[in-house]
Amino acid sequence: MSNQDTSLNPEWKKRIKQVGKRAFEVEEMLRLGFLEPSNLNVEEFEKAAQDLQNVRNKLEKTNIEIESLNNVEIAIDKIRSKRIKEVKIKAELRKTNKEKEKKLRLEENKKNRIQFPKFLGREVSNRLKFIGGNEERLESNGLPKINAFTELASVLELEPENLQWLIYNREDSSIDHYTRFYISKRSGGKRLISSPKPTLRKAQNWILKEILEKIKLHPAAMAFRSGVSVLDNASLHTSKEIVLRIDIKDFFPSIVFPRVRGFFESLGYNPGISSVFALLCTDSPRVLLNQQNKSYFVEVGERCLPQGACTSPNLANLITNNLDKRVSAYAVKSKWIYSRYADDLILSTKEKIKNPDFLISGISRIISDEGFQVNQKKTRIMRKSGRQIVTGLLVNDGVRLTKRDLHRFRAFFHNCKTKGIEKVSNEIGKDAISFARGYLAYVNMISPSEANKFIEKNSWLLTAK
Numbered sequence: 001m002s003n004q005d006t007s008l009n010p011e012w013k014k015r016i017k018q019v020g021k022r023a024f025e026v027e028e029m030l031r032l033g034f035l036e037p038s039n040l041n042v043e044e045f046e047k048a049a050q051d052l053q054n055v056r057n058k059l060e061k062t063n064i065e066i067e068s069l070n071n072v073e074i075a076i077d078k079i080r081s082k083r084i085k086e087v088k089i090k091a092e093l094r095k096t097n098k099e100k101e102k103k104l105r106l107e108e109n110k111k112n113r114i115q116f117p118k119f120l121g122r123e124v125s126n127r128l129k130f131i132g133g134n135e136e137r138l139e140s141n142g143l144p145k146i147n148a149f150t151e152l153a154s155v156l157e158l159e160p161e162n163l164q165w166l167i168y169n170r171e172d173s174s175i176d177h178y179t180r181f182y183i184s185k186r187s188g189g190k191r192l193i194s195s196p197k198p199t200l201r202k203a204q205n206w207i208l209k210e211i212l213e214k215i216k217l218h219p220a221a222m223a224f225r226s227g228v229s230v231l232d233n234a235s236l237h238t239s240k241e242i243v244l245r246i247d248i249k250d251f252f253p254s255i256v257f258p259r260v261r262g263f264f265e266s267l268g269y270n271p272g273i274s275s276v277f278a279l280l281c282t283d284s285p286r287v288l289l290n291q292q293n294k295s296y297f298v299e300v301g302e303r304c305l306p307q308g309a310c311t312s313p314n315l316a317n318l319i320t321n322n323l324d325k326r327v328s329a330y331a332v333k334s335k336w337i338y339s340r341y342a343d344d345l346i347l348s349t350k351e352k353i354k355n356p357d358f359l360i361s362g363i364s365r366i367i368s369d370e371g372f373q374v375n376q377k378k379t380r381i382m383r384k385s386g387r388q389i390v391t392g393l394l395v396n397d398g399v400r401l402t403k404r405d406l407h408r409f410r411a412f413f414h415n416c417k418t419k420g421i422e423k424v425s426n427e428i429g430k431d432a433i434s435f436a437r438g439y440l441a442y443v444n445m446i447s448p449s450e451a452n453k454f455i456e457k458n459s460w461l462l463t464a465k
Helices: 012-019 021-032 042-115 135-140 149-155 160-167 198-210 230-235 257-267 271-281 311-319 321-333 357-369 403-419 421-428 432-446 448-457
Strands: 178-184 190-196 242-247 286-291 294-299 337-341 344-349 380-383
Touching (some): 012 021, 042 149, 042 160, 149 271, 160 198, 160 271, 190 198, 198 311, 230 337, 242 357, 257 271, 257 311, 271 311, 311 321, 321 357, 344 357, 403 432
Antiparallel strands (some): 242 380, 286 294
């Protein structure tokens, strides 16, 4: 045993792996002499060792499979986590895209609402269609071609939002685009004047210059025309046997929003643009109400031509064009001369007619057909034997001032001379000098000789400032 090699097999790890730990221990015990070979069945041992190794191999394989399975679960967890993350990212992306699409859709809708507004208030939005129109007709009249809301805003030098704010039909509002006040009528009573504020006035001036003044008026329309005066109107009816005056009741208030819109459509503009023009040129009469320390302007009537807007006189003349045509044709057929000064229809004839009721009846029917109403109380039949007054002037034999007007003018000049300009100015609420010079200009237009008499007696007019 002393000669026995007692050193450890240097290949022990490899050998253990080959035969197993137990078999290796037996080998070493045999090698070192702790066991006798005779006590060991080598074949059995080898078989047992091989079986053990097989078991170990299977176990190792199983462990690998188990480890592999664990890795798969980990991989599945990773894939699952990745997919959950991808799903969340996709959901967030869909949400973001949906919000972006919604924002773009809202912006597009806003853009469309601005370019083609669908609602501008109750009772005025039923024809907001910015399509159609007749460009040939516009071109033939030399009128600007405008089809979209934004185009109109641009030519009016307004932002589309500001134009919408300007024209929106509010039943009650804390703002009013007009300054309203009353003036006295010559016939008595008060007349409401609605003066547009600067922004609206600018827009109305554009419509007046670029559209309304380019449309030819009927020759019978004598009022509100450049170069035509009350004198020109009265001169048509001098030295006549009969002068007939028929008054249209509520002339300006009778020309309501739908009629104004229809007029612009007749020029060739599409319904949408025509509606906007009509909104710019009409307004509802309003009253000021105070509630809970707040002021509201509440509409009390239908939108119509406001007296005080620069567009109203021209629109009134143009919208009554068909009326003038029909009455003029009827008058010529009956051998009468016809003219219209605003709401006053004047007819005259040299024929000696006992009863002109047939003419009054016929013209009244035409007036009714054209959407107006005759003011029966103001209808006058003026014969040569009495005073014949046309637009405030006597026309029996030439054109003269009435005694009433002359007396009124003389009284005013006398008050200025005796009371002083300042006091009279305070009494009338206006500059008396400007008022006096206006009277003098009127008198000079009708009768220069009478004007000279006023100047002789009121020389202060020439030097007063």
